[in-house]
Structure formats: C-alpha cells, structure tokens
Amino acid sequence: MSAGRGAVTNTAKNVALVALVVLLAIQCVAIWLNGLNIAQLSADSMLRRVHDQLFGGAVGYELRASGVAAAEPAQIALRAEGEMRAVQYNPSEVDAGIQAATDLFGSAFSAAGTFHESDEDALNAALAEGDCAVLRYHGAIPVGILAGWMGGSCSSDLSAQSVLLFRDTNQIFVRTDTGALQVASTRVEDGVFSRAVRQFHGVACTFSGTEYTVYPETLLFEREALSFDLIQSVPLHLFDPQGDSSLQTLLSAFGYTPYARSYPEQNGAVTVYVNDASTLRVAEDGTVEYSASVGGTLTAYDKGEADGVEARGAQIDCARVVLDAALRAIGVETQATLYSVGEQDGMTRLVFYQSYGGVPVLDETDFASFVFDGGTLLSARVALRRFETVTPAQRRTVLPARQAAAGADGTRRALLVAYRQGDDGLYRPERFFMK
C-alpha cells in the first residue's frame, strides 16, 4: 500500500518538475522576446514576419536580396516568329523593355543548369532561326547578380556582357567579359515568352551573324539614325553656399556631416574631412576620395550576415546608394551604371561608368570605383561631373551599326556608342569598337 502511494508521489513530482521546466523555458522566451527591438530586426527575419502577422504590421510583400538594378542593358532585343525588334540607348525605352523581359530572363536564369564552354559556331547555329531574347551590357555583370535583378537566381560565377536566350532549343548563352561563350540548358515557358513579346516595343533589326567580323549577336538596325546632343562639363560649385550643388548631401552619402572636422589642402582646392574611422577628400573639380580603416562605418552587411552572391549584391547595393546620393548632391540627370566586379586578395572592386541620356560617357579615368573588404567599404573614388547640352543645341548622328560592322577588322568585335571629350572640351557621341 505504501509502495503504491510512493509511486504516485514520485510520478506527481516528475510531472511537476517537467511542468516547471517547461514554464521556465516559456518565460525565458517571453522575456527574450520582450527585450527585442523589432525595428532592428531585418525584414528576412522569421521572428519579424511572425510579429507582423500577429501584431498587425505589413504583410504580403516580397523579400529581395537586391532591390534595384545597378546596371541597365544598353540593348534589348526579342525575336518571335521571324520578326525581331530591339531598343537601345534610350533610358525610357530600355526601362520599358527590361520590364517586359524581366520575368522571361528571371525564370530562365533560375531554370538554368551548369554552364559549360561553347563556341561561335554553336551560337551562329542558334542565331540562324527561332525565337530568342537578348540582353547586352556595356560591362561585365556577374550572372548571379543579374539573375537577382530579374527576380530569379543563378549559382554561376560567370560575368556576362551579353545574355542570349533561345526558346526552341531551351538554351541560354552568356558572352563573358573575356569574349568567351558559355552555354547552359534552361526552360523557357511559352506563356512567359509570349507575354514578353506582347509587351515589348522596339524597332526592327537583325543579328550580324557571320556577315561581318563583329560578334554574331551584334544588333544591326534597319535605317538606324541614332543622334544625340553634344554636351559639355560645367563647374560644380561644390563649396559655394549659393551654388546648385549640395555639399551636405554629398557628405552624408559617405556618412559625414557638415560639422565634421576638416582642413584645406592644395591651396584650398581640396577639403579633407576626417572622422574616427575614415577620411573624405572633396576637390573643387568634383573628385571625391574616401578611405577608411578596417573598422570603417560605411558597411554593406555585417560580418557573417551574407555570403557569396548575397554579399556581392549587398556590396553593389551599398555602392549604388552612395553613388545615387552623390549624384543627387550635384543635381544631375545622369546615371551611374555598374561596369565590372573584380576580386583581388579577398577585396572586391566595383567600377561604375556614368551615362548621359542612356549613352556612356568615356573619360580618362573611371567615373567611380569602390573597394570592399567583406562588408566594409575601404575606399572609393568618384569623379563627379555635371553635363549639360551645349547652347545652341547641336546634335550629332552616330555611325550606324551596320556600317561600323562592315569596317570592323576582327580584332575588336563589340560595338558601342559613347560620348568622348574632344580637343575643344565638348563631348561628342561616337561609335567605338571594343573587345
């Protein structure tokens, strides 16, 4: 009898112990949650999503690794049922074109298998017939980043100058920064392709193919007459309080305030701003140089927070945001576009070019370069320029792609339209060849 009572007491104690431990755990979680600052949780945190669902925050939005593309293609083309159309060098038309083609390329990148080497013959055969879509950049964009901008994903570490998607053969070709060709099998949904074709508006064109010694995917337009205004660089007046540039916005782009410690250099032509972790040199001509120690305050992501493509995407986003703010400071309509992403000694170097009205502006030096060590921005150099059309307005027509292709010598096989400064200081649009 007493043995039975003892067993009951023992069971009751065990149950009480378990219950008390569970209650303790629940209270620990409650106290931890109570001390959390929800505002500091990133949007991809599960806890944040649960909190929003339970306590009435925003719901039903998407999470993206990278929000805004740091580069828009210079040319986009779509061919369906033998009819090929394309847009080029017009921000509005390219913007509309990329919107029409985003789902198409996003889904194709996501469905792409492993890329392997290909050759010009295989590309020529694919270009000969069938439905296809093309993106062409004046730079080399990592494919993983490009896929992210299109709402897709891709694990390849290639950098693409051109992306060619073929519907009938379900292939995706990438022309890399070295001019080599890589191909992967993918899946192109009929509905997605048809929708892109329906939404895409452009002018008639064809591929160069084997006709000339330029890359076979070079777009040759019918009756092409690209003409652009001549432009000139005008002074920025960064340090003039009555000027139309905002030094405060420029400083804040790099995490400084106008009250930061500063001193003049080079007879006042350069002002150096200093804080505990970095130095910012702002020259009257618009050259801005930022350098920081390892503990710099401008960061793309915290240590261990991102890796691989996500880390690269965060670095590009960080640089783009700084550049956007810097350009806003001088109130220009020009755009910064990602040109290349390089890796050396564990550092990432991003280079951007500036474009005016969708046309790149070539200068002696890069428009902007950023060096990241992990998530920290170590150094940056931006050559800010404000351009305006010359008065009275002068337009110049650029050599059509077909004529330029006919004159190609086979060593430099890509075509480009860009502004370049002449001896008189004016920037003229011209046709260039590049590798």
Place this chain on the structure above:
Amino acid sequence: MQWDKVKNILIVILLAVNLFMLGNLALKSYNDHHRAVELRRDVQTLLEARGIALDDGFVLPDDLVLPQLSVDRSRTEEEQVAFAMLGTDAARSEDDEGNVRYESTRGMVTWSGDGTVQGSIRQDEGVPADDREALRRARQLFERWGLKPGDGTIEVVEHSIATLSGPVAGMAVHNRHLTLFFGEDGTVQLTGYWSFGVPYTLASETGVSCSAADALLAFVAEHPEVKNVYGMDLGYRLLTDSSRRLQLVPTWKIKTDSIDFLVDCAKKTTI
C-alpha cells in the same frame, strides 16, 4: 530516498525561479500599460495646453514597426487596364519622361512613371441619378477595367464623383486612389495615383518605428492653427524617390477639423 529529496529541492528552486520571473513579467506588463496610459494623458495635456481638442472617441494608436516598401512600375498591367478601357486597338505612344499614352476612338489614358494616371473615356450613360447608382456604376467600371478594389473601398461624393482606394501589403496607402468624374456628355474622367503588383523590401532592410505620440506632437508643433483632432491612422504614402522609383513610405494620417494631414513616420514632418 536521496532522489526523492533532490526532486523536492529542485521543485522548490524551480517554483521560486518561476514565480520570480512571472512576477517580473507581470510587473513589466503593468508598467508598459501604465506608461501607455500616462503617455496618452500627457499627450492630451500638451495638446490641450496648445488649444487643440482631441475627439471623444480618439484613441492614441499603438506604436508599430513597418518596413519601407518599393513597388515596380508595371507597364504590362498599365497596358491591360488601358486596353480594357479603350479597346485593344488603342494606339500606344511614350515620351522621353516615360509617360505612356493610349488613345482610341473611345478616349485616352496616360500613365506616368510616378504612378499618376489621367484619362477620359467615353461611356454610353450620363451622370448617375443618385449615390447608389454612382456606386454601382463605379464598381462595374473598375471591375471591367481590371482595377479590382480587393479589400479597398469605393466612396461616392455627390453622385457624380466616385473614389477607389485600396490597401497595399495589408496597410492603407493614404494617397493611392483613383477618382471617377461622371460627365453629362457621357464621358468619364479618371484621375489619381495608382500602383500595381506586389511590393517588396530588401532582406537587409530594418523597419521604421512608427510612434503615434511622436507624430502627433510633431504635427501640432508645425500646425498650431488646428483646433480639433479626430483620429489618426497608420499606413503608407506612395511617392517616387530621386531615381524615379516608386516607394511606399510609412506615414501617419491625422484627421482634423480642416483637412487630413500626412506625417512621415521616420522624418516626423508633415507632408
């Protein structure tokens, strides 16, 4: 026997720790509640000192954290709506600013990059006879055009004007609405500000803390002329940033005796 004693001791310790933590939580909860009540009273006192009365039914909303969202412009959906309004034979043209104009014998509609829409569409019927008729026709038109109200609402003013407003990401967007003007000649004028598609935020983005008391105090400091505050709602405001991208920015709407004011949650300034 030894285990029995150990269990007793453990139960006593766990009970004590649990009671202590429970007391802590209860105290914190009571303090939070007390502070919220005190804050409401302080805000009311401050407002009254400035000669501003709060409506009897006014309740200071709870603070909330909202993410700043972005929306992609969808030319695809703009075109679908335009074709539904004007027919698929509508001619499309786009200027350098990105304004897309659709035109046909049935009228015209223009979509701008900042979300503004403006149109004039010929219909067979004139001005609705009453508010009920206006509501029915507005609902019919919006649905036919593919602008489904969803959780949104259609409001009718003077039986010739109807306004459609719709939430995004489960929150009200204070300036996202389309207004229909029914003309006597059978045309319908459409104006407003609209967005399409699912909004997004970046994975690394943190939220914007939206404090009702802060917003209200910042508002009354900027607008001492206001005499009555009827209520305040948290939501978003649709705007384009310097790079002409559509953004949804957390914003309070404060309803007063004159007009409704919008107060930016992050900047705490009246728009």
